[in-house]
Amino acid sequence: MHAIWSTEEVDQVKRRRQQAYKHGQKRLPTRVSDRVLLPVVAFLLVSGLYLTVHSRHARVGREVLRLEELKTELLQEQAELSTTLAELTSPARMLEQAEALGFRPATAMEIDYLEIEGYQAPAPFVPNRPPAGLAHEESSLSPAYTETLGERIFDWFGWGSGQ
Amino acid sequence: MNMNQLTRRRTQVVFGIMLLAVSAVLVQLVRVQYGTYAPIFARRVEVAENLEDEITPTRGLIYDRDGDLLATNAPMYYVEVEIIQLTDTSRREIAGVLSQVLNLPYDDLRNQLEADWEGAEQWRIRLRQTTDAGNNWPIIVDQVVADMLNGFLADPDAPDLSGLDLAPAPQRSYPDGTLMGHVLGFVNQLGEGFFGVEGYYDDWLTGQAITVENGDVPLQASLLPDTPAGVNLVLTIDLDIQQMVTDILAEAIENTGAESGQVIVMDPRNGEILAMTTLPPLDSNNYEPWLPAENDQEEEPVINPIVAGQFEPGSTFKVLTMAAALDAGVVAPDDIFVDEGVIEVGGVEIRNWNGGKWGPQTMTGCMQHSLNVCLANIAVNRLHATLFYEYMQAFGMGQLTGVDLAGEVAGQIRTPRHPEWTDADLGTNSFGQGISVTPMQLITAVAAVANDGVMVQPHVVRTVVGPEGEYWPQTIVLGQPISAETAHTLTAMLNESLNGETNFAQVTGYQLAGKTGTAQIPDEFGYDPTWTIASFIGWGPISDPAFIVLVRIDRPETSPWGSVVAAPVFRDIVERLVVMLEIPPDDLPQQLAVEQGE
Numbered sequence: 047m048h049a050i051w052s053t054e055e056v057d058q059v060k061r062r063r064q065q066a067y068k069h070g071q072k073r074l075p076t077r078v079s080d081r082v083l084l085p086v087v088a089f090l091l092v093s094g095l096y097l098t099v100h101s102r103h104a105r106v107g108r109e110v111l112r113l114e115e116l117k118t119e120l121l122q123e124q125a126e127l128s129t130t131l132a133e134l135t136s137p138a139r140m141l142e143q144a145e146a147l148g149f150r151p152a153t154a155m156e157i158d159y160l161e162i163e164g165y166q167a168p169a170p171f172v173p174n175r176p177p178a179g180l181a182h183e184e185s186s187l188s189p190a191y192t193e194t195l196g197e198r199i200f201d202w203f204g205w206g207s208g209q
Numbered sequence: 210m211n212m213n214q215l216t217r218r219r220t221q222v223v224f225g226i227m228l229l230a231v232s233a234v235l236v237q238l239v240r241v242q243y244g245t246y247a248p249i250f251a252r253r254v255e256v257a258e259n260l261e262d263e264i265t266p267t268r269g270l271i272y273d274r275d276g277d278l279l280a281t282n283a284p285m286y287y288v289e290v291e292i293i294q295l296t297d298t299s300r301r302e303i304a305g306v307l308s309q310v311l312n313l314p315y316d317d318l319r320n321q322l323e324a325d326w327e328g329a330e331q332w333r334i335r336l337r338q339t340t341d342a343g344n345n346w347p348i349i350v351d352q353v354v355a356d357m358l359n360g361f362l363a364d365p366d367a368p369d370l371s372g373l374d375l376a377p378a379p380q381r382s383y384p385d386g387t388l389m390g391h392v393l394g395f396v397n398q399l400g401e402g403f404f405g406v407e408g409y410y411d412d413w414l415t416g417q418a419i420t421v422e423n424g425d426v427p428l429q430a431s432l433l434p435d436t437p438a439g440v441n442l443v444l445t446i447d448l449d450i451q452q453m454v455t456d457i458l459a460e461a462i463e464n465t466g467a468e469s470g471q472v473i474v475m476d477p478r479n480g481e482i483l484a485m486t487t488l489p490p491l492d493s494n495n496y497e498p499w500l501p502a503e504n505d506q507e508e509e510p511v512i513n514p515i516v517a518g519q520f521e522p523g524s525t526f527k528v529l530t531m532a533a534a535l536d537a538g539v540v541a542p543d544d545i546f547v548d549e550g551v552i553e554v555g556g557v558e559i560r561n562w563n564g565g566k567w568g569p570q571t572m573t574g575c576m577q578h579s580l581n582v583c584l585a586n587i588a589v590n591r592l593h594a595t596l597f598y599e600y601m602q603a604f605g606m607g608q609l610t611g612v613d614l615a616g617e618v619a620g621q622i623r624t625p626r627h628p629e630w631t632d633a634d635l636g637t638n639s640f641g642q643g644i645s646v647t648p649m650q651l652i653t654a655v656a657a658v659a660n661d662g663v664m665v666q667p668h669v670v671r672t673v674v675g676p677e678g679e680y681w682p683q684t685i686v687l688g689q690p691i692s693a694e695t696a697h698t699l700t701a702m703l704n705e706s707l708n709g710e711t712n713f714a715q716v717t718g719y720q721l722a723g724k725t726g727t728a729q730i731p732d733e734f735g736y737d738p739t740w741t742i743a744s745f746i747g748w749g750p751i752s753d754p755a756f757i758v759l760v761r762i763d764r765p766e767t768s769p770w771g772s773v774v775a776a777p778v779f780r781d782i783v784e785r786l787v788v789m790l791e792i793p794p795d796d797l798p799q800q801l802a803v804e805q806g807e
Contacts, residue, residue, distance in 0.1 A: 118377065121267075122284035122352075122377070123284075125281055125282050125283055125284060125382075126283060126284055126352055128278060128281055129278075129281050129283050129382050129384050131278075132277065132278040132279075132281065132384030132385070133384045133385075135277070136277075136384060136385050136386075136388070136448075136452075137385075137388075137448055137449050137451075137452035137453075138385075138388070138452060141452070151785060151788070152788055153784065153788065154716075154717075154718055154719070154784065154787050154788050154794060155717065155718060155794075157788060159793040170274070170443075170671070170672070171272065171274060171275055171276035171443060172443070172672060172674060172679060173270065173272055173276070173441045173443060173674050174441075174674075175441075175674055175675065175676055175678070176267070176269060176270075176416075176437070176438035176439065176440065176441055176674070176675065176676055177437065177438050177676065178437050178676035178677070
C-alpha cells in the first residue's frame with residue numbers, strides 16, 4: 047500500500063531538509079574551532095599555572111636575597127658593636143676610669159689572702175663555636191621546588207642527567 | 210549598535226590593550242639591550258653567567274685568655290664608581306669630597322674619575338690610593354665615613370655624588386690599637402695575615418672558601434651557601450698583664466732615653482706566654498709602614514724583635530754556662546776560683562766587665578759579680594768545647610723554639626765544626642759574646658732552670674675553637690738539658706747572687722732568682738764603644754716558679770748597665786704581676802698556719 051503525501055507535506059519536508067542543511071554548514075566550523083581552541087586553552091591554562099609557580103619562585107628568590115642582605119647588615123652591626131664594646135672595656139680605658147674615680151692598683155702587701163676550702167677557680171674562657179656552614183648542595187632547596195617540567199620529561203625518557 | 214558591532218568593539222579594545230602591553234615589553238627589551246645602561250647589564254651578565262664565584266667566610270676572632278676581644282671584623286667599604294652615571298659635576302664633587310674627608314690628593318682622584326674607562330670596557334671601577342710605602346691599594350672607608358657619604362647620596366641639597374657607590378668589605382679591626390700589635394701581626398686589604406698570630410694561623414683563621422657557579426636564571430630560589438667560618442683563637446696572653454708590662458716598659462724607655470725595648474712574661478711550667486710587648490709598637494690597624502713596597506726587592510722589615518731580632522745576650526747567658534758546668538759535675542757552688550782579672554783564650558785576652566781583679570770567688574760569687582774571666586775559665590778548662598756546645602745545643606741555641614708566631618729566626622752559634630770557629634769563640638761564648646739569640650730563645654732556655662730542668666715550647670695560643678669543637682694544645686717538652694737537682698742548685702745560687710748583686714730587682718715578700726746582662730753591640734769594627742743592650746732575666750717564686758720575665762732595653766742613655774736600667778723594670782713588673790696572678794708572699798703559708806692554730 048502506498049501512502050500519498052499532499053503537496054503541503056512535501057513542501058514541509060523540503061523546508062526541513064533545507065533547514066537541516068543550513069545548520070549542518072554551521073556545525074562544521076564549530077567542530078574545527080573546537081579542535082584548535084581546546085589545546086590552545088589547555089596550553090594557556092598550563093602556561094598560566096607554570097607562570098604562577100615561577101613568579102612565586104622568583105618572589106621567594108627575591109625574599110631570600112633580601113634576608114641575606116638583612117643578615118649581612120645585622121652581622122656588620124654586631125661586629126661594630128663588639129668592636130665598640132671592646133674599645134670601651136680595654137685595660138687602658140678601664141684604668142683611666144678607675145683612676146678618675148680615685149682608685150689605684152693594690153700592692154702585694156695590701157692584699158689579705160684567705161684559704162677557702164673547696165674553692166674552685168673559674169673555668170677557662172671558651173668562645174662560641176664559629177658557624178659550621180652547610181655544603182652548597184645541602185643549603186639549596188629541594189629538587190621538589192626547583193625541578194622543571196622539562197627536566198622531569200627528559201628524565202622520563204632517559205635523556206636527563208639521570209637523577 | 211547591534212550584537213555584531215558590540216562584539217567587534219570589545220575585541221578591538223582587548224587587542225588594543227594586548228598590543229600596548231606587548232609594545233611596552235618590546236620597548237623595555239630594546240632599552241635594556243641598547244639603552245644608556247646596556248653596557249652595565251651586559252657586563253653583569255658576562256660576569257655572572259656560568260662563571261665561578263668564590264665566597265670567602267668570616268675570618269675567625271681572637272680573644273685573650275679572659276675573653277677580651279683582640280681582633281674582630283669591622284664593617285668597611287670599598288669606594289666604587291659606576292662610570293656611566295658620572296657627570297662633570299659629580300666627577301668634580303666626588304674628588305673634592307673624598308680628598309677632604311680622607312685626606313687624599315684631589316688630582317689623583319680626579320684623574321681616576323676622568324680616565325677613559327669606557328674605552329677600556331670598564332663600567333664600574335674601584336677607586337684606589339697610592340700609599341706612603343708605594344703600594345697602590347683600593348680606598349677603604351669605615352662605617353662613619355660610609356654613613357656620611359650615604360647621607361650625601363640621599364640628600365638632594367648635598368654635593369652631587371652621582372655614580373658613587375660603597376661596596377661592603379670586611380676589614381680586620383684591633384680594638385686595643387697598638388697594645389697587641391707585635392703579638393697579633395695584621396691582615397692586609399687582600400685578607401692575608403702577616404706576622405704574629407695572624408700570619409702563623411692564617412689558614413685556620415681564614416676558613417674554607419666555597420666556590421659556587423652562577424646560574425643563568427635570575428633570582429633562583431636557592432640559598433647562598435653558608436660558608437664555614439674560620440676558627441676562633443684564645444691566646445695565652447692576659448690583656449691586663451700586657452697593658453701593665455707595656456706601661457712600665459714605656460716609662461722605662463722614656464726615663465732612660467733608650468731606643469727600644471722588649472719584655473716577655475712566660476709561665477715556665479707550660480710555656481704559656483702571659484705578656485709579650487715590644488716598643489716602639491706596631492699599630493695593626495695602620496700596618497702600612499711595616500709592609501715592603503710592591504716593587505721593593507729588599508728583605509721585609511724585622512717585625513717583632515722578640516722572635517726575629519737577634520742580639521748578643523751578654524751576661525744573662527752565663528746562666529746557661531753555669532747550668533752546664535753544674536750539671537756536668539765539673540764545678541760545685543762553693544768551688545773557689547781565684548780571679549786574676551784576665552784570661553787568655555786562643556790568643557785573645559778576656560777581661561771582666563770593669564777590668565778589675567776579684568780574687569778568690571765561689572761559683573755563686575762569680576755569678577753575683579758577673580765575672581767573665583771565671584765563666585771563660587769554666588768553659589775552657591772545665592767543660593771544654595765538646596761538652597759546652599752539647600749543652601748549648603740541648604738548650605736550643607741556634608734552633609727555632611717553634612713558638613706559634615710567624616717570622617721566628619733561629620739565632621746563630623758557631624761550633625767547632627764551623628770552619629771559622631776558634632778557641633777564642635769558646636771563651637767569649639761562655640759569657641754571651643760571639644753568639645746571637647732571640648729574646649724568645651733566651652727565655653725558653655733559661656725557663657728550663659726555673660722548671661726543674663725541663664724545657665718546654667713557648668706558645669701564645671691556648672685554645673682553638675672551630676665548628677667541630679675545641680682543641681687545647683698540649684704542653685710540648687723540648688727536652689731536659691739539665692737535671693732537676695742542678696736546676697734547684699742554680700736557682701738557689703741566683704737567688705743569693707740576686708740579693709747580693711743588685712737590690713734593684715728585689716721584691717719585698719718574694720724570693721726570686723735572676724741575672725743581669727749588659728751586652729755590647731757588634732758593628733763592622735768590632736763592638737760599638739758607646740751603646741749597650743741592658744737586660745735582666747728572672748723568675749719566681751723560687752719555691753714554685755709561676756713566672757719568668759725577660760727585660761731587654763736597647764741603647765739606654767742614662768746608664769749602660771743591666772743592673773741599673775733593666776733590673777728595676779723587672780722589679781716593677783713583678784710587684785704588679787704577683788698581685789695579678791694572685792701569688793701570695795712566700796711567708797703566707799706560715800702566717801696562715803699560725804692564724805689557724807690560734
